[in-house]
Amino acid sequence: MLTLHDPADVRQIAATYETHTPADVTAACERAAGGAELWGRTPGPRRAAVLHAAAALLEQRADAIAADITREEGKLVADARAETLRAAAVLRFHAGEAERTHGEAGDAGDPGTLAYTRRRPLGVVALVTPWNFPIAIPAWKLAPALAAGNAVVLKPSTRAPGGALALVAALRDAGLPEGVVEVVIGGADVGTTLADDARVAALSFTGSNAVGDAVRERVQARGARFQGELGGNNPLVVLADADPARAAAIAVSGAFGAAGQKCTATRRVIVEQRLYEPLLAAMVAEVDRLKTGPGLDAASHVPPLVDKEAQSEVLEAIEQALGAGAEAVAGGRAPDGELQHGAFVLPTVLAQAGPGMTVVDDEVFGPVCAVLPVGGVDEAIEQANATPYGLSASIVTNDLRGAFRFVERIDAGMVHVNRPTPGADPHMPFGGVKGSAGSGYREQGRAALEFFSQSQTVYVQHDLP
The missing domain is CATH 3.40.605.10 (Aldehyde Dehydrogenase; Chain A, domain 1)
Known part of the structure; x- marks a missing residue:
């Protein structure tokens, strides 16, 4: 039974x-x-x-x-x-x-x-x-x-x-x-x-x-x-010309919808250095508006993980990142109070993240997003491709040339422009490349x-x- x-x-x-x-x-x-x-x-x-x-x-x-x-x-x-x-x-x-x-x-x-x-x-x-x-x-x-x-x-x-x-x-x-x-x-x-x-x-x-x-x-x-x-370790690239508020909304939606329990969820936000601090601030503001709570509560935005085992795995990955030098600018822990009886993890934004951290190198199946600064679009694409996976990827920009450079060079089976990494229509093919396929x-x-x-x-x- x-x-x-x-x-x-x-x-x-x-x-x-x-x-x-x-x-x-x-x-x-x-x-x-x-x-x-x-x-x-x-x-x-x-x-x-x-x-x-x-x-x-x-x-x-x-x-x-x-x-x-x-x-x-x-x-x-x-x-x-x-x-x-x-x-x-x-x-x-x-x-x-x-x-x-x-x-x-x-x-x-x-x-x-x-x-x-x-x-x-x-x-x-x-x-x-x-x-x-x-x-x-x-x-x-x-x-x-x-x-x-x-x-x-x-x-x-x-x-x-x-x-x-x-x-x-x-x-x-x-x-x-x-x-x-x-x-x-x-x-x-x-x-x-x-x-x-x-x-x-x-x-x-x-x-x-x-x-x-x-x-x-x-x-x-x-x-x-x-x-x-x-699996997937899906990147969202944000170029310096993007509106930080719009980019933050796209990132937070992609990372924390369904408590990050989507194979296409945004795991890494890779942002040009000039927009790094404004984007972080905008993401924290977006997360502050989210309510973590039971799925049957109509006021909830971030539901629990599927079980306590999943919660432990996500919290362990967060702790590993923090121990390696990352900073939790939002979340970073399980909630207190009545929610402690559930498998909840607060939506977590990690700054100062980098290679060697599980949240950057692998798929962490929960509401965790690592934010990484880069010097330009070429470095952003290089970082986005620095993973054995290749399921979904997205870019936020007003630059048509940069967007199509990304589309041409990103190693992903599904690519979004000015949209979150999750999202697929029933009439369109779904699947990845590299280790995702x-x-x-x-x-x-x-x-x-x-x-x-x-x-x-x-x-x-x-x-x-």
Whole structure:
């Protein structure tokens, strides 16, 4: 039995779930193999109808799902509701993809012969999803997998599986046939059994680099496909011509939204020296307006971290930075009073930060932002690229030439200009480069279908003798 505690007050139990064994995983893969036969033969427009109907159910249930997500994962209830509606939008986008014909047609080299291509499902695919977007990330993996005609075995994070279960419930209530989506909940033994099952033709993973690299090795060793969305250490570059108040608003939004628990959250602010002190002051003023509190409190801006373990990891990284010479000009600790019973960390801005600090060199998954001064745009880009990751990056400037120099030279899969580092649309590809990319496959948008399907070329001789 899995017992989860409310991140806003760990004295309270938020939810309990039955867990699964490796034998349960094997049985789930067997049922999915049967489901793949039926779903793979289902015409695209009928698959689309199920996705559209499930989206409508998510929209109807958004308030209840959001409240459950907040109690379990901790995020602001408004964010949880927006995430649920985003999941519905993802289902609708891929319903449209299921209705469209994908392929090419033309004359073959031989007379009287038509050549064309079509996309075919892979069969059974596995999805391993994280806790920080407990319904949106399962949706943006499940929707293209189902649109392409696959059956799915889904393993959500044990830290917050409720959103994934709500999504699957909507799909089943919308008419998804039995066996097309199976859910397994458990730890590493469940994950490795799923990765090793020969019926799983592909596995899509979102999570840490250490776990993702291990899963990739297992999956690819037996010739199956792997898709990975891994870590990020996302930079926001601020040039000297930027308005410090606007730049601060962008930085604070990107760093502290969802308590920094986004793979695309702003981790480092790299600012030209002339604007360093004005930007720091503006960021502190922005942070002073933020209220740290429970996700169910409509007045809160910064919710708790997912659990006490996550809180300890973030506070340890802050302490390491302070010991190495950084200065906390905002936050830098857990709050006192009633909030001490939750997994809270005050939004933290670190000045005098530099290499050798975990908050600069690695991904710290919480409300922590390191601010680093540089001499100019070239040094800023060099510092922004000085990381093994390459997920998202942003620049704040009024200089069009500087902005496009940044776009051309930054090592990131997603680039924003005068916007925070988080943010992605369902119809656009999502993914990183370098250590942020577990493979060459992108998520979201039409690109998502490439991972979950394979191309088949067909020749038909119609001019028979």
